[in-house]
Amino acid sequence: MLDAALASLWLEVASASVTxxxxxxxxxxxxxxxxxxxxxPVAPVAADMDIVPTLGLKYDDGSAVAxxxxxxxxxxxxxxxAPRTEVQHVGRLLGDWRPSRGLTLHGTQExxxxxxxxxxxxxxxxxxxxxxxxxxxxxxxxxTDLPIQPLPEGVDTVFFLSSLTTLAAETVWLGPGWRxxxxxxxxxxxxxxxxxxxxxxxxxxPRAQLSLGHSPAPRHTLATTVGYTDSRFSTxxxxxxxxxxxxxxxxxDRRTSLEAGVGVGVAYSVRATEDAAADDPETPGVTxxxxxxxxxxxxxxxxGDTPVADPAQRLELLPDLTLAVSHxxxxxxxxxxxxxxxxxxxxxDRLTGLVYPRADLTLNGTWALGPRFRLSGTxxxxxxxxxxxxxxxxxxxxxxxxxxxxxxALEVDxxxxxxxxxxxxxxxxxxxxxLGLTVQKxxxx
Numbered sequence: 001m002l003d004a005a006l007a008s009l010w011l012e013v014a015s016a017s018v019t020x021x022x023x024x025x026x027x028x029x030x031x032x033x034x035x036x037x038x039x040x041p042v043a044p045v046a047a048d049m050d051i052v053p054t055l056g057l058k059y060d061d062g063s064a065v066a067x068x069x070x071x072x073x074x075x076x077x078x079x080x081x082a083p084r085t086e087v088q089h090v091g092r093l094l095g096d097w098r099p100s101r102g103l104t105l106h107g108t109q110e111x112x113x114x115x116x117x118x119x120x121x122x123x124x125x126x127x128x129x130x131x132x133x134x135x136x137x138x139x140x141x142x143x144t145d146l147p148i149q150p151l152p153e154g155v156d157t158v159f160f161l162s163s164l165t166t167l168a169a170e171t172v173w174l175g176p177g178w179r180x181x182x183x184x185x186x187x188x189x190x191x192x193x194x195x196x197x198x199x200x201x202x203x204x205x206p207r208a209q210l211s212l213g214h215s216p217a218p219r220h221t222l223a224t225t226v227g228y229t230d231s232r233f234s235t236x237x238x239x240x241x242x243x244x245x246x247x248x249x250x251x252x253d254r255r256t257s258l259e260a261g262v263g264v265g266v267a268y269s270v271r272a273t274e275d276a277a278a279d280d281p282e283t284p285g286v287t288x289x290x291x292x293x294x295x296x297x298x299x300x301x302x303x304g305d306t307p308v309a310d311p312a313q314r315l316e317l318l319p320d321l322t323l324a325v326s327h328x329x330x331x332x333x334x335x336x337x338x339x340x341x342x343x344x345x346x347x348x349d350r351l352t353g354l355v356y357p358r359a360d361l362t363l364n365g366t367w368a369l370g371p372r373f374r375l376s377g378t379x380x381x382x383x384x385x386x387x388x389x390x391x392x393x394x395x396x397x398x399x400x401x402x403x404x405x406x407x408x409a410l411e412v413d414x415x416x417x418x419x420x421x422x423x424x425x426x427x428x429x430x431x432x433x434x435l436g437l438t439v440q441k442x443x444x445x
Contacts, residue, residue: 017061021069023054023440031432033081046078054440065096075115077157086157088114106168106183116160158196162189179213190234190350197234203350205230221249225263229348236273237353241346242266243320255329261322265346267355269314318346318357319386335368344385356388372403394418411436 027050033042056069068091075086093109168183190202207230213223227243245263252258324341340363347358362380369375377398384390397415404410416431 017059018445019058019060019442020445021054021056021058021440021442023052023438025052025054025436025438026050027052027434027436029432029434032430033078043081047080049076049079050074051076063098065094067094068092073114075117077117086115086117088112088116088160102172104170106166106170108164108166110162110164112160112162114160115157116162117157158191158199159193160190160196160200161192161202163187164189177215179215180211181213182208182210184208200351201237201353202234203231203353205232219251223247223249231348231353233272233353235353236270238268238270239348239353239355240268241348241355243346245320245322247322256325256327259322259324259326259341261320263320265318265320267314267316267318267346269316269353269355271312272353314355316355318355319344320346333370336365338365339363347384347390349390354390356384356390357386358388358390359383359385374401376400389422391422392420407439407441409438409440411438 027048029048029050031046031048033044033046051074052071054069054071056067058067059065070089070091073088073090075088077084077086090112091110093107095105095107097105099105164185164187166183166185168181170179170181172179174180185207186205187207188202188204191197191200192202207228209225209227211223211225213221215221223246225243225245225247227245228241230238230240232238243263243265245261247259247261249257249259321344322341323343324339326337326339328338329336341361343360344357345360346355348355360380360382362378364378365376367375375398377396379396381392381394383392395415395417397413399411399413401409401411412433412435414431414433416429418427418429420427
């Protein structure tokens with residue numbers, strides 16, 4: 001019996017494939033530099049160069065897939081003004097297993113450690129390598145739906161850690177047309193040293209999601225989702241958000257689909273323990289405004305009576321609404337995928353730890369102009385609603401990718417972001433333009 005088990009295991013391993021992938025990417029970038037209210041004057045434009053070697057391994061035996069990827073980024077920053085070298089380590093571990101028909105298990109571990117530029121590393125409408133026909137992995141957030149996050153004032157590069165561990169499962173055992181999925185994970189991100197925490201406070205906590213979907217007709221899908229996140233900040237702030245959402249997706253035809261979601265979020269938040277600042281004894285009757293520590297923003301002053309302080313702990317009901325339309329124009333010459341979405345959701349500001357309802361308007365489009373050329377664009381805006389006070393942002397960018405052959409690819413993107421904070425004297429405008437060259441090779445071990 002043992003011989004038969006070993007023989008079965010050997011046949012399964014022998015039938016599996018192990019592939020490797022290697023790549024080297026070089027990015028040259030021109031970007032804007034902010035002139036700070038304090039400190040020495042800086043040049044308005046800086047030049048950077050990033051070198052990213054990548055090594056990946058993938059194991060696939062049909063029912064189980066495991067892959068690991070390591071891609072450190074070596075950055076030569078501000079080469080024309082104040083040259084310096086920064087390094088960040090980026091890795092990902094992914095596993096998929098189908099133990100039986102109708103059941104799929106997923107697991108991911110992603111991490112980033114090192115000096116991270118918060119503007120130039122923002123995603124631009126998803127990766128050019130994403131498969132638009134592939135379904136989402138439970139627990140993953142599509143790149144096109146990532147929230148627009150304001151940048152800290154006065155700093156763009158911090159010593160940063162980001163770690164996300166996710167375990168997910170998906171099954172259709174409930175019957176035809178039914179789909180049950182769930183995920184649980186733990187995330188940690190933010191600055192590691194004291195200077196970095198002043199710009200981006202460190203936060204950590206668990207997250208979970210459970211979704212039940214049903215397709216009563218070929219073109220209709222109904223889903224009920226319960227989500228939970230708990231974030232604790234190094235400043236002493238805490239934000240716990242539980243959402244209950246119902247969604248309806250309708251395919252009008254082969255090209256266009258509509259998505260609508262209605263729900264509510266229960267948000268419990270605790271203000272930062274260092275948020276209350278003492279009165280300035282040298283300036284009677286003048287009190288600092290309620291700005292969160294570590295946000296890296298300029299402090300404004302309020303003259304007159306002391307304002308009524310917000311409670312240290314708050315429990316609120318916030319809306320969770322989604323309306324989106326997706327459209328595809330299939331073509332061998334110019335295949336187009338576009339999405340326009342409007343969302344009002346509970347938002348946790350990673351710079352302050354505050355929770356408030358925020359509207360996100362995003363527009364994304366990708367054109368596959370033949371098998372080797374792809375053009376993408378994104379635009380979006382975000383702002384607080386319902387009387388809440390928060391940052392306002394407008395972002396946009398375009399990118400293009402050209403696959404010269406199976407080994408060489410060329411990419412270019414430009415992006416810009418405008419941010420207006422109620423605690424900052426002036427709005428902030430940043431931009432960057434990047435040209436990237438990638439050389440890659442894959443093979444079977």
